[in-house]
Amino acid sequence: MVLTIDFGGISTTHVVIGAFVTWLLLRYFSAKNLRHIPTVGGPSVPILSIVALYNFLANGKKVVLDGYQKFKGRVFKVALLDRWLVVICNPRLVEELQKLPEALVGYSLLEIFETKHIFGADLLTDPVHLALLRTLTRNLGQVFGDMYQEVETAFQELVPANEKEWLPVHASPVMRTIVTRAANRVFVGVPVCRDEGYLYLMVHFAEDVNKAFGLYTVVPSFAQGFVARKAKAVMDDCIERCLGYMRPAIKDRTTMMDSFGDNWADKPNDMIQWTIEETKARGQGEYDMARMLMFINSGAVETTSQAVIHALYDISMRPELADELREEVERAIAEDGWTKDATNKMRKLDSFLRESQRINGPMIVSMFRLVREPVTLSDGTFFPAGTTIASPTLGAHFDDTIYPNASTFDPLRFYKAEAAGQPQFVTTSPEYLTFGHGKHACPGRFFAVNELKAILAYMLMHYDIKPEQEGVRPENKSMGLGVLPNPDAKVMFRKRHAG
Numbered sequence: 325m326v327l328t329i330d331f332g333g334i335s336t337t338h339v340v341i342g343a344f345v346t347w348l349l350l351r352y353f354s355a356k357n358l359r360h361i362p363t364v365g366g367p368s369v370p371i372l373s374i375v376a377l378y379n380f381l382a383n384g385k386k387v388v389l390d391g392y393q394k395f396k397g398r399v400f401k402v403a404l405l406d407r408w409l410v411v412i413c414n415p416r417l418v419e420e421l422q423k424l425p426e427a428l429v430g431y432s433l434l435e436i437f438e439t440k441h442i443f444g445a446d447l448l449t450d451p452v453h454l455a456l457l458r459t460l461t462r463n464l465g466q467v468f469g470d471m472y473q474e475v476e477t478a479f480q481e482l483v484p485a486n487e488k489e490w491l492p493v494h495a496s497p498v499m500r501t502i503v504t505r506a507a508n509r510v511f512v513g514v515p516v517c518r519d520e521g522y523l524y525l526m527v528h529f530a531e532d533v534n535k536a537f538g539l540y541t542v543v544p545s546f547a548q549g550f551v552a553r554k555a556k557a558v559m560d561d562c563i564e565r566c567l568g569y570m571r572p573a574i575k576d577r578t579t580m581m582d583s584f585g586d587n588w589a590d591k592p593n594d595m596i597q598w599t600i601e602e603t604k605a606r607g608q609g610e611y612d613m614a615r616m617l618m619f620i621n622s623g624a625v626e627t628t629s630q631a632v633i634h635a636l637y638d639i640s641m642r643p644e645l646a647d648e649l650r651e652e653v654e655r656a657i658a659e660d661g662w663t664k665d666a667t668n669k670m671r672k673l674d675s676f677l678r679e680s681q682r683i684n685g686p687m688i689v690s691m692f693r694l695v696r697e698p699v700t701l702s703d704g705t706f707f708p709a710g711t712t713i714a715s716p717t718l719g720a721h722f723d724d725t726i727y728p729n730a731s732t733f734d735p736l737r738f739y740k741a742e743a744a745g746q747p748q749f750v751t752t753s754p755e756y757l758t759f760g761h762g763k764h765a766c767p768g769r770f771f772a773v774n775e776l777k778a779i780l781a782y783m784l785m786h787y788d789i790k791p792e793q794e795g796v797r798p799e800n801k802s803m804g805l806g807v808l809p810n811p812d813a814k815v816m817f818r819k820r821h822a823g
């Protein structure tokens with residue numbers, strides 16, 4: 325069917341053809357500079373490269389794993405819609421790249437996927453979120469009690485199992501709500517962290533941002549500005565709604581600050597307070613306070629929710645492991661109560677969570693970086709300016725030479741190796757990329773690991789857990805560059821006697 329809408333002589337057919345030609349030219353010129361890098365998934369010559377693109381979009385996971393096997397120790401490229409993505413399959417080169425100065429190889433998901441248009445380009449030059457997350461990490465011990473209390477209250481409300489019958493629980497929405505409540509207890513406190521409208525806003529906003537990142541990888545660059553403008557309008561609306569919940573607290577806090585300066589008795593120690601202080605110091609107002617909170621939520625909610633759901637599916641399949649972890653949790657809380665110190669002692673739980681994330685994602689590649697100036701690596705590999713590069717998360721995580729029997733889920737893999745100096749869940753390396761690696765590794769991971777341990781430890785101590793279908797772990801879904809936990813599955817919960 326021919327498109328017939330007419331805009332003063334220019335038909336939509338012209339627009340579509342023009343866009344397609346522009347796209348082909350963009351692809352042609354970007355591929356020309358990267359001819360020396362082998363392509364995986366299909367040919368890189370103009371027009372035919374659409375096959376490589378199709379294969380990547382249809383089965384990105386297989387394409388990247390095949391590429392890793394074939395070009396281990398070297399680099400290869402795969403087709404995204406608007407550019408080529410070069411994947412570095414050599415830990416030494418990954419380490420070398422992440423040490424290069426920012427002026428040569430820059431970081432930012434915000435920049436690479438143009439989401440700076442949504443969150444604001446000033447976050448690139450003045451990353452307030454990093455200052456806030458550093459403060460959060462420093463205060464993990466102090467905020468743990470509140471977070472744990474929220475985990476407890478949320479489970480009691482949302483998973484009201486009894487000792488007699490198994491209760492089917494739809495894992496995806498329930499765990500998302502628990503994660504969002506626990507994090508937002510520390511971010512905005514009670515009662516906002518329990519408000520259904522606020523929770524709905526944060527959960528769906530985080531999901532949408534995740535989808536937007538995915539969308540940017542398949543939308544050609546000439547269309548990204550348009551998508552970004554639409555997304556910005558949605559963002560502004562979300563900020564206004566977020567402010568509706570935050571204004572009373574902002575007003576109270578600013579009144580206290582105006583009266584008492586930096587310190588007063590019972591001054592709250594939470595994200596909203598730190599955000600007010602950081603934004604005020606920059607002469608910014610309430611719009612920026614909400615913007616910052618939403619940006620941090622967008623990093624915190626979806627990733628941690630997915631990790632909890634994966635861990636829940638994994639533990640539901642392993643009752644003996646659940647018992648072994650319960651013993652460890654019991655011992656730790658007997659010594660230190662429900663505190664951050666106790667979670668530090670939960671080494672088997674740490675290993676289980678790290679293994680669950682090794683196997684389950686969240687992305688098939690990570691550590692996106694942008695080559696700003698031409699770079700030649702020590703092995704002679706050359707990247708022209710403008711090249712987008714990434715590290716092969718899934719390839720490394722499933723490499724038998726790095727992890728013996730890599731495709732086997734071995735929950736105590738890292739615990740058993742600890743004597744040999746094996747790292748913990750928060751530790752990143754070119755071989756363990758769940759949180760990225762290097763100077764731009766996830767700044768929220770220390771909080772994330774504490775939250776994950778609090779949730780899993782609570783769950784283990786208070787419930788017996790089994791899969792809905794005996795012996796069947798709900799299958800993951802691949803979407804673009806992402807690996808998602810099954811969104812439809814239920815898990816069975818029964819209250820434990822000892823709970």
Ligand code: HEM
Nearest residue numbers: 623624627628631691692758759760761764765766768772
């Ligand atoms: C299991 C949970 C989490 C996972 C798997 C995860 C993963 C990641 C990854 C892979 C990156 C990119 C790193 C790189 O390119 O080297 C990242 C960045 C980021 N994460 Fe996380 N994250 C998690 C939890 C959190 C939490 C709880 C927060 C906030 C409290 C957070 C805030 C952020 C922010 C703000 C960035 C962007 C940093 C920047 O722009 O410099 N994340 N995360």
